[in-house]
Amino acid sequence: MKIAIFTDTYYPDINGVARTLKHFTSYLEKQNISYKVFAPNSDSTEYISSNIRRFKSWSFFLYPECRLALPNMFQLKAELEAFSPDIIHVATPFNMGLCGIYLAKKLAIPLVASYHTDFDHYLQFYELQLLSHILWKYMKWFHKPCKKIFVPSHETLTQLTLHGFANLEIWPHGVDCELFHPYYGNEAIRKQHGVSRKYVLTFVGRLAPEKDIKTLMAVANALPAEINEQVQWLIVGDGPLKAEMEAQSPANMTFTGYLTGEALAEIYSASDLFVFPSPTETFGNVVIEALASGTPAITANSGGVKNIIKHGVTGFLCETGNAVEFTDAIIKLISNDCLRKKFGSEGRNYALTQNWDTIFDHLLWQYQSVLEGTNFQKFA
The missing domain is CATH 3.40.50.2000 (Glycogen Phosphorylase B;)
Structure with missing residues (x-):
């Protein structure tokens, strides 16, 4: 399986989306599974990999930690075709995510998405509640082509179901219990x-x-x-x-x-x-x-x-x-x-029961179900 990931944030960015995707790509490397991440450039040179394709970007004024990339679509399409992925996973609903959706349709590549951020709830903290209807309309349009939408919790699944989303699957997050433990000095x-x-x-x-x-x-x-x-x-x-x-x-x-x-x-x-x-x-x-x-x-x-x-x-x-x-x-x-x-x-x-490898194993099974058109039991 070859996996293309489109995201508007990636390691070394410090946020939940970037950290989760870094855990996932580290797992893919351990499993010798081919992947390529398409993401905005980063101010840091801490992490450089041939599996990461960065694009020139600018900070998003409402959320400076998130960057908006404007890639050359002809070049991006050529690079994606050269990689020839079996599946495209879009992780964010901004520019890079839109590129992933467009190219999945253009090249007839199976498409899945993950839903990480409750943007609607954010609006009330910025006194922008009037935009709620427009936001949900956009989010439903954005995710409509996806064969599966992975959500991190039952609470999020319930919320999206109430808003008319389909093809939802639980993809919980794990924790590295070898790094995070109570035994430091x-x-x-x-x-x-x-x-x-x-x-x-x-x-x-x-x-x-x-x-x-x-x-x-x-x-x-x-x-x-x-x-x-x-x-x-x-x-x-x-x-x-x-x-x-x-x-x-x-x-x-x-x-x-x-x-x-x-x-x-x-x-x-x-x-x-x-x-x-x-x-x-x-x-x-x-x-x-x-x-x-x-x-x-x-x-x-x-x-x-x-x-x-x-x-x-x-x-x-x-x-x-x-x-x-x-x-x-x-x-x-x-x-x-x-x-x-x-x-x-x-x-x-x-x-200790929330193991990343087990969680990612199941995500790959879900990918396979998309590719084969079969249904696997949901992760409980």
């Missing part, structure tokens, strides 16, 4: 980040409205003095709200910027709680990474995250935007070491 990590207080509370993600940073800051500023004196916040990430957050932040909040790999894994491991109020996640990669690290998560009861967290077992699910619920959940777990450690252990055990 936490004292050295705490010293590295200047943590002197007893408990570490961590947030990881883009510092942007759709992550409900407003609720995060409300919680950080609402903790009772006796709890606050024992807590150090580590905010991992960057984005348009960073300067505003720093201006509003309490004295016990530290901003690390973006972290990846072992540096990120160490932060999770050294954390006592992971606090994540974002209601817009189709899955929640950072949540399962926290669980793999033995760190209980307190999250919004919304989106794909609610399919990861087992309330009262691996963490707490709180009403979206309800700072009081988040604050109460933090106090409950900070005040009960035994319960917190039990949650952490249960979270680690759950993460």
Whole structure:
């Protein structure tokens, strides 16, 4: 099988789509499966591969971490024909995704897609709700030619079904439990980040409205003095709200910027709680990474995250935007070491069952079902 992937973001970009696709292409390399990624160029020269075809691009003004490429279609068509893929997978609904759909039709190549981002939910955080109808109309048009549309959670599948999408399949995300684990030297990590207080509370993600940073800051500023004196916040990430957050932040909040790999894994491991109020996640990669690290998560009861967290077992699910619920959940777990450690252990055990290779094996079976016109049992 030869696979062509069209995406508007790819490693070393720091977002869930790019990281998931990098896991997938690493798996394909291990399996000696031929693939080619067509993606915008990157400011970084960290990762260069003959399997990646980059195109000149510009930052998207609403979401600078995503780039819009404008490839020469004649050249792109020639390169795709030379590669001669059996299947095309489009991962994003922007320019490169549109190129993938056009060429799949033009060259009669079977087409599948994956749905990673809840753009409709984003609109309310940018006061653009009036565009919701137009957005859904476009998204349905974009995905209509696809033989299968892979979604990361049951919650997303339900949402798209209600909007009239067809050919939906669950493609959950996994976690690297060899990288993300609870066994790093936490004292050295705490010293590295200047943590002197007893408990570490961590947030990881883009510092942007759709992550409900407003609720995060409300919680950080609402903790009772006796709890606050024992807590150090580590905010991992960057984005348009960073300067505003720093201006509003309490004295016990530290901003690390973006972290990846072992540096990120160490932060999770050294954390006592992971606090994540974002209601817009189709899955929640950072949540399962926290669980793999033995760190209980307190999250919004919304989106794909609610399919990861087992309330009262691996963490707490709180009403979206309800700072009081988040604050109460933090106090409950900070005040009960035994319960917190039990949650952490249960979270680690759950993460160990979410193996990337098994998940990608099933994705290849789904590809094969498209090529052969047969149906395979859905991934549960």
